[in-house]
């Protein structure tokens with residue numbers, strides 16, 4: 001049996017827009033996702049109807065034996081127009097949710113921003129506009145004042161890289177811009193600044209409550225597709241784009257020189273970065289949330305724009321990562337590489353120091369409605385990889401599986417099922433899958449049986 005540290009947080013994760021529905025309830029304002037329809041054509045208006053069914057969902061969480069639940073607060077429910085006044089009914093909703101979780105011994109792990117920006121703020125430039133950072137700081141302060149007496153674990157921004165990449169470069173996520181590299185990097189900076197401002201707001205309220213705060217980036221370990229110099233070089237370069245841009249800023253107070261030079265070559269001076277910004281971004285945090293799904297295997301593509309590289313799925317490609325010859329994949333085509341999680345965690349410790357880490361997302365698309373053996377194997381192998389990192393001295397404090405429920409998977413809609421619990425989108429009935437039962441045993445024992 002692989003034992004996990006005492007007090008380890010065994011959690012599941014969701015986000016507001018992906019599960020709540022009830023987009024017009026209790027004075028909620030519109031969010032950018034209400035106005036955006038992704039490739040699938042599916043919409044989040046009803047989703048899992050969790051806003052109305054939350055009590056039963058909390059009972060279900062208790063049945064899963066989890067002692068942590070990561071969820072996000074919908075900014076447009078608390079501040080419908082992005083500026084005062086506040087909407088009391090929205091505040092009260094999460095108040096009740098937090099209390100119900102705590103009554104069942106479940107620690108709330110609360111994300112402030114999981115992509116549902118109030119549409120009113122998009123109308124004035126969204127994350128491209130520096131003003132939005134201050135609106136976010138006010139919203140964060142509202143949350144700390146409302147729930148900070150009970151919530152100990154806060155996460156500021158979910159996956160800033162994805163917000164820029166899919167929302168500004170590829171047009172796949174709200175607000176739907178394409179090919180806008182300047183928009184992308186401006187938004188990265190403002191999201192990081194928003195993170196730093198939220199940390200400052202929490203600190204200004206004193207440390208007496210023992211609350212902890214951190215960023216939740218998605219990080220992908222990088223491996224070159226071959227030992228060739230060109231592949232090695234782009235593997236490092238893309239690591240600067242995806243990982244170092246965010247980690248260096250938060251933990252070193254500077255952007256990596258190589259990546260900064262790349263942006264400047266394309267865009268000229270990055271004058272949206274002002275004096276003092278990096279100090280605010282690097283305001284010390286208490287832990288790091290890590291969303292890990294898959295590694296990136298990198299191949300040089302000198303003619304590709306804006307970046308001269310490609311991500312390949314390693315099929316009969318020998319990589320230095322030790323995974324080769326047709327790795328297993330999820331139903332979404334994502335390679336399944338648990339050992340890369342160990343590499344990633346050890347590397348974060350080596351490069352950025354021994355900050356506590358919480359795995360804030362890790363999961364996979366498998367379509368089986370109930371007997372999801374492949375999901376069990378996926379979680380088991382990733383927990384073993386996590387355990388190996390802990391054994392190597394990385395201070396990992398928890399694991400939140402993505403996701404608690406099948407839900408609205410953004411541009412990909414309802415087809416991609418990530419849940420431990422199946423949702424029938426006709427009846428909205430919830431049915432725990434085999435993986436849910438398996439995971440609840442692990443959580444109860446605080447250990448992974450040998451296999």
Ligand code: FCB
Nearest residue numbers: 015158159162402409418
């Ligand atoms: C992450 C998101 C999360 C979910 C999973 C599958 O990028 O943070 O909301 O969509 O991927």
